[in-house]
Amino acid sequence: MRAAPSPEEVRRHNLGTLLHHIHLRGPVSRAELAEGMGLNRSTIMALTSELTAAGVVREELPRSTGRRAGRPSLVVRPESTRVYVLAFQIGVHRLVAARVGLGGVILDRREATRPRGPFDPDELVGALASFTRQLVRRADPDAVCVGAGAAFSGMVRRSDGMVRYGPNIGAVDVSLGDMLSRRLGLGLTVAIANNANLGALAEHRRGVGVGCQDLLYLHADVGVGGGIIVGGRLLDGADGYGGEVGHMVVNPSGRRCGCGSRGCLEAEVGELALLAHAGREDAVAGLGGREAVRAVVDAADRGDSAAREALHRVGDWLGLGVANLVNVFNPEMVIFGGTLRDIYLGAAAQIRSRLATGSMAAPRERVRLRTAELGDDTTLVGAAELAFAEVLRDPLEVLARLRTGAAAGRRLPDRSESNV
Amino acid sequence: MRAAPSPEEVRRHNLGTLLHHIHLRGPVSRAELAEGMGLNRSTIMALTSELTAAGVVREELPRSTGRRAGRPSLVVRPESTRVYVLAFQIGVHRLVAARVGLGGVILDRREATRPRGPFDPDELVGALASFTRQLVRRADPDAVCVGAGAAFSGMVRRSDGMVRYGPNIGAVDVSLGDMLSRRLGLGLTVAIANNANLGALAEHRRGVGVGCQDLLYLHADVGVGGGIIVGGRLLDGADGYGGEVGHMVVNPSGRRCGCGSRGCLEAEVGELALLAHAGREDAVAGLGGREAVRAVVDAADRGDSAAREALHRVGDWLGLGVANLVNVFNPEMVIFGGTLRDIYLGAAAQIRSRLATGSMAAPRERVRLRTAELGDDTTLVGAAELAFAEVLRDPLEVLARLRTGAAAGRRLPDRSESNV
Incomplete structure (x- = not known):
């Protein structure tokens, strides 16, 4: 039960909310943003300018609507290929890794059938790290990875991402989030959560449950x-x-x-x-x-x-x-x-x-x-939403932090990769 | 997904939040309020002054703490006898009505065993109206009733307070909230909700679940x-x-x-x-x-x-x-x-x-x-919390509206009362 926020908190909140709108609703006019957020157009313009300068959105003229009269409102688009996350789906039989752009576009993906047999976290993490290298290599040179998220077929402790119990996948008490974060070597913490919880989030935000x-x-x-x-x-x-x-x-x-x-x-x-x-x-x-x-x-x-x-x-x-x-x-x-x-x-x-x-x-x-509605990608899309959470909360702070550590962040891991 | 609030909305929000604090935590020092709400002391002082002027809280020196040094921080207390709600508990066997003061104090109460036999909404409403007259008559002359809430042993539609189903009490599709609001004649809408839901709210706010x-x-x-x-x-x-x-x-x-x-x-x-x-x-x-x-x-x-x-x-x-x-x-x-x-x-x-x-x-x-922890009063206390919700959201607006209609609001209903 806190008091209302300070002006600086309001600005950050508004930047995050604006980006959230664009992330979920796709290309949208300034007029629609003003309407949806209950702010006037000049405030919207100031906010979109900041996000444009940070390289997370761009403004452009809308595609021709057939009408010529009047000055059209600029359309704000997410910079989907420049701002992306890594999303992982760790199922009992199937392993997927994807690069997902701001706006929820799956840009690139790798997948494999998970080998049967006892759960081997090292092997799993190795396979996902290998996928990640392939995905990151093919990203635009100026693109920035703003987060990573994984959907796991079992119970995951929220406080530290510890996998507590996955009876069908065979895992008990494994620090999978930590292991993945270290092994990817991108300077990012991999957020991890239960696959069905992330499926619910995905269908609520982008599927039949909107x-x-x-x-x-x-x-x-x-x-x-x-x-x-x-x-x-x-x-x-x-x-x-x-x-x-x-x-x-x-x-x-x-x-x-x-x-x-x-x-x-x-x-x-x-x-x-x-x-x-x-x-x-x-x-x-x-x-x-x-x-x-x-x-x-x-x-x-x-x-x-x-x-x-x-x-x-x-x-x-x-x-x-x-x-x-x-x-x-x-x-x-x-x-x-x-x-x-x-x-x-x-x-x-x-x-x-x-x-x-x-x-x-x-x-x-x-x-x-x-x-x-999202079919086999429901939990993968949910993992991407989890990965985007931080940048949507405070976009400029997260981008500034990532760009400062960019040289280190981009370095690919040295360790030899496991076989997938 | 709205933008952050305007300065006027911030002020109203802060007034509501402050009153909420005092309502739930009881007498509390300005220093503790500043700490709990994350605001500075001068803002807290301005807010408490507004609430004091409106007659919902009062400020006083704390009881002696045994220490003499320094100027003690004023303590802000809810005006429990001057600002109250009516709370009703409609159980299968038992009917309770109470006057509950700001801060959650039960000031006065009436109760009866509910007669066995088919559900008779007119009789029920008549009994509660009779209790209400007795309770209101004994309130301080300058006290104001800021809301009314009822806990019902069955399913209640949120949009309009319609009782949909109460298999053990025998009720189906009765506009009990409307009937009560009209019959009490206090110019107040009686909010009504499921008894166990209100019990949860009460134990969460004031009981073992704090x-x-x-x-x-x-x-x-x-x-x-x-x-x-x-x-x-x-x-x-x-x-x-x-x-x-x-x-x-x-x-x-x-x-x-x-x-x-x-x-x-x-x-x-x-x-x-x-x-x-x-x-x-x-x-x-x-x-x-x-x-x-x-x-x-x-x-x-x-x-x-x-x-x-x-x-x-x-x-x-x-x-x-x-x-x-x-x-x-x-x-x-x-x-x-x-x-x-x-x-x-x-x-x-x-x-x-x-x-x-x-x-x-x-x-x-x-x-x-x-x-x-609240024993037999759990759902009654929950009904009071429901009744306080509006005044805690926007205290000055609600009080101004009630005082404008005070003459009408205080008038007791004319209709002859049913037997309890």
């Missing part, structure tokens, strides 16, 4: 996670572990879960449950993956009765889980991402029917069920 | 409700129905619930479940109540095996529900209020044991389980 202040994002990789937006803000709890809806027990006499409990949502609707119900133990032995889930949904479509029955059972429990969450959160939207996207598309009727009987009328009446 | 930014408050009247604070703010969802953890299904093959579903937390741990398990159908027929719950807990204490078994079963399901919520919310604290306070005290070991096996280590490691 405009929704209260939404649930449910994500399955092998396990099932959740990211929850409450009043426009990400719910991440006291330590950053919030949103683990996959470990809400829905069936106390149900299947064993990797977390040690029984009948968790993850145990009843995760990939392993679907494949086991469908009698595809071969795929389970191979640890499944998106293709295995899609194969079951496709088989159900073609009338395969075991696949239909499996999808029906999983849809039933997923619907019950969603009903519980609708009662608890009264959201405007529930979004299905990762392999839950496929499961939702294959079992929507089942899920909706269970939602209708299991939730109360008042919190359910306005809820919409949707699939992730 | 200083916790993420907490769960679980409340049982006859049903079971929840109020959730996320990042210091109440989670009330898209329409105000958020927090209904009582209708999270924990046992899909369990007891029928009043909401139409099966195995909801409310159905497994509510008063009716406890009394049925304990073989006290006599109390169920009489619709239970706190005394009936206490009788079971006391009997269990004395070694009654049916009572112990009943408490054990209920504690087991309550522990599972809490485990689910700890996984989803990663709270710092879980608070048990209403009759769940008694149940927690009687079954703490059972609840803790189930929490330990059903939740994951990371979100559980810092969570504390506590009982509501």
Whole structure:
């Protein structure tokens, strides 16, 4: 409960807010910025001039609108190729690294299938460092990397980015953020957070959830996670572990879960449950993956009765889980991402029917069920948003700091790279 | 995403923030206010002078501290008897009305047992209007009522205060806020919200949860409700129905619930479940109540095996529900209020044991389980906080408006009152 800010804090806040607008809404006229921020045009002009001088935005005449009369308002564009972040997606089966420009444009990317077997943090970090070198080398010579963020398929402590628990990926208590920060050698701290939380952020800012202040994002990789937006803000709890809806027990006499409990949502609707119900133990032995889930949904479509029955059972429990969450959160939207996207598309009727009987009328009446608009990149885009957070809070300070340390910051790491 | 405020908005914001400080922290020195708000002493002096002139606070020398040296900083006190709100608690069995002074002091109160039988909104509103007349008559002649709030045992739509659903109280789709506002005749809108949500707010601001930014408050009247604070703010969802953890299904093959579903937390741990398990159908027929719950807990204490078994079963399901919520919310604290306070005290070991096996280590490691510090007044105090919200946002504007309409505002309603 602090007092209102000082004039200097106001200026910095306004610079950050302006950049945030441009980052999220793309090229936008000064007139629209004035309207959106509730400031007059001369203030907007002063702020955009500062950001232009710092090289983060540029102003230009709008493309011809067909009308000739009057002087058109200048359009402010993010300098997407000059100001970028590094975003990483660390999934159970898949590893992605991308260079993402201001405005949320994916400029370049590298990806690999993650090797099966025990979790080896050195190998993981080595692979991401190798990707990073390739990505940074191809950036414009005058481009500046303003942050780095990673989406991890497990629980991450907010205070220090320590990976606490990733049952499906096999990690416990690894300082992955620190390791990555050191190994990239870019003079940047790599922010790291749970993948479903970042998926929620991405869909809220750039996907199907734009405009929704209260939404649930449910994500399955092998396990099932959740990211929850409450009043426009990400719910991440006291330590950053919030949103683990996959470990809400829905069936106390149900299947064993990797977390040690029984009948968790993850145990009843995760990939392993679907494949086991469908009698595809071969795929389970191979640890499944998106293709295995899609194969079951496709088989159900073609009338395969075991696949239909499996999808029906999983849809039933997923619907019950969603009903519980609708009662608890009264959201405007529930979004299905990762392999839950496929499961939702294959079992929507089942899920909706269970939602209708299991939730109360008042919190359910306005809820919409949707699939992730950003598709397979949802959590990657969320990692980029996490990486942009600092520069959007105080753009000039962050840029000044990075440019001072630019020589060191650009130096590529010396250590020999691991094989990807 | 608005720009920072104008100087006039800053002044109003600071006045509200200052009053908020004094309202929550009680008598406080100018020095502490300067420290807490991050403003210099001359700004604090200007702000307190405005609030003093408006009659909402007063400044005085602190009581002797035993030291003589130096000039002591003036202490700013809320004018609790001159600035008050009306707070109502509408429970299944109990009706309370109170006059609550700035600073959260309960100055005067009236209460009654609510008559059993079908829900009669006219009778309810009549009883509260009668209490209100008695309370207002005994206020100081120069006191001003700055708001009114009600805690209702059911779901309430935020946009217009419409009571949507109160299965245990028997209400569906009643404009209770409007009816109360008209009937009180004080020129005030009665704000109305769910009782457990207001309980969470009260414990967060004035109870055991002070200083916790993420907490769960679980409340049982006859049903079971929840109020959730996320990042210091109440989670009330898209329409105000958020927090209904009582209708999270924990046992899909369990007891029928009043909401139409099966195995909801409310159905497994509510008063009716406890009394049925304990073989006290006599109390169920009489619709239970706190005394009936206490009788079971006391009997269990004395070694009654049916009572112990009943408490054990209920504690087991309550522990599972809490485990689910700890996984989803990663709270710092879980608070048990209403009759769940008694149940927690009687079954703490059972609840803790189930929490330990059903939740994951990371979100559980810092969570504390506590009982509501404000006891039976938790939701009443929350209703008062709701009522104070407007005057704390913009004190001078609200006071000016109320004083202009003071003659009308003080007039007591003409209509004959219903029996209580």
